[in-house]
Amino acid sequence: MKMRSFAPFALAAGAGLVLAGCSSSEADSDAAASGDAATGGELTLGVFNGWDESVASSLLWQAVLEDQGYDVTLEYADPAPTFQALADGDYDLVTDVWLPVTHADYLEKFGDDIEELGAWFDSAALTVAVNADAPVDSLTDLAEHADEFGDTIVGIEPGAGLTGAVEKAIPVYGLDDMDFVTSSTPAMLAELDSAMADGENIVVTLWEPHWAYGAYDLKNLEDPEGTLGDAESIVTYSRSGLGEDFPDVARWLSDFTMDAELLYDLENQLQAADSESDHESVVEAWIAEHQEWVDSLTA
Template structure:
């Protein structure tokens, strides 16, 4: 799904009436698992952010198999961070830093605990089929005919679209190419059709995304750096999280996924399974990748 990288309004935050049983508030006298953790944990998930949905359900599956009771709740990012700061959620696995979620960190940082970085190459990109005749954005203008003079984009309001229009096009002299502003599904449909037909295509995209697992594509180099620096994806907890979940905190701190692992997980969940059953998709992927669950459990001493 497309995600406009604009700060979500918090006007709807008053709708936060979650009543999640996992909100412990740091109760030192609460019943705990043998590993020292509270037995229930609530995961706040950003609606529409595929990587966060995927990793959240991955954690949920591993934790449930280890005896935890797990609650998952999707909401707009602003509501998730409000809920974390107030203790209605325990953890979120999708804080993009240093730029995308900087405002939320500034507003709520004193009421949050940074738990670790699990992905460090979150980027906005322009991608082509892997056998395209160019490797860099600075070659695109001279080879526009190979791509029918078109760059296939996504929604008009997306931050990615703005950066390509305002930064990449003038920097690389792409004014004579048509930036097709459409939708993410339309872009993916063109990408699918072109790669299936063995044709050259250039699209606006971002990492992480399941398209990198589903299609033979690669990013164009960006020598001028106009697409922006890579961001990190952090896990973040409510105040007192590490005290209430010492073993889970160790699991979160140790957790990482490679590009290949993340892209294949997203591809299974959102492309092959159509996003209809994220929990089931996560379990299917773990069956295919048992080493991931084993590493997570070992990190927590489970």
């Protein structure tokens, strides 16, 4: 894995961006009134920093919508400001809302001001993963073998929902003597890459879907107590009124589904890019490889 892949696709993890960009409320009034995709309009998609499925799905839809005549801007930010911007109407769409658990607090706060379009991935999960040949298969066994992992669990951002779930799991499985290191997703991926290259055991907090499962030989530790929650769905949300302003866009996103094989393939190709500036050509080439499927998204 190239060093490029240790960072989020757009910016270093944790670096919030100034919320900017035109909402579709500022789009061409004729397009909004008619809902005719051919006339286009301006759309802004909110993208979660460091969430690879958010980046991949947003880049895909940027290309698809621009091919339909829309002017699409991607704005990268952390979840909290992204949900706020969606509720305020500054963003039009967010493709990476995890339900029913991970983003439940945001839905409780902003749910009345945003609209659910539909789930596009139905087997998302918070995980604790190890190298496939590690001597444990369950969180139940991890404490007994802690020294074989350097007595360390490598986590991501301190404020992430995944981090909170693992913090709750630690006392349940008697892992209090292990050092739970949290810093950032890129730092976790750097540690994972180094350990896998050196043939060392490592335990990391991760989630599915994630490109790392296609890049490394990993296994998820069983969670018999259910501390990390059940499988979740990834859902697209829009600002209020998007369906009235852009009915075609709302319909396309409502009908959108994507299986893990396609998602991992796109994520891995984006990860292999030499730089962020190559993403447009990567997505263009990927679409050409899957043209029939992509065409079905706007049928």
